[in-house]
Amino acid sequence: MSVVWRVDPELTERLREEIVDLWHAASEAGGAVGFVPPVERDAVAAVARATFESVADGEDRLLVGHDDGRLVGLLFFTGNRSGLRMHWRTLKRVMIHPERQGRGYGRALLAEAERVARESGLEALHLTVRAGNDTERFYQRAGYKEVGRMPGAIRVGPGDDRDEIHMWLPLR
Secondary structure, eight states: OOOEEEESOOOOHHHHHHHHHHHHHHHHTTOOSSOOSSOOHHHHHHHHHHHHHHHHTTSEEEEEEEETTEEEEEEEEEOOOSGGGTTEEEEEEEEEOGGGTTSSHHHHHHHHHHHHHHHTTOOEEEEEEETTSOHHHHHHHTTOEEEEEEEEEEEEETTEEEEEEEEEEEOO
């Protein structure tokens, strides 16, 4: 694994397409990144466009990782849009390409996000997890602690409501 991480890369058309492709692949593989399979690529692209606008206007930041020229992982640091919460950020759309999972990319992505956050002067990182995928254990191994749950907050399908788990990583 020889990942090149970049924070705030130029959102070229090529990178935008790579991100949509990765996001679609992660969604189709059952990743909890805003969709439930099956999902049309166009639906992912529409949400991605709005996300790209938030990055372009400086509200949010993007972290991407390429290995051998291929996008393997990414996440977004979302701004809190409140002066009272400027000391921490939420990580959104944390994803590793399904073909590259289980090789340490996810842990490397979180470590890079933590490094970027510390260098930016942030004091904590927050993320949410959809219960039922067992991903909370992955984040716990990375140092995140469960700090709350919203029972049934995510409706995956009729009769399939999942808890939204809030996780927190203090950086001080």
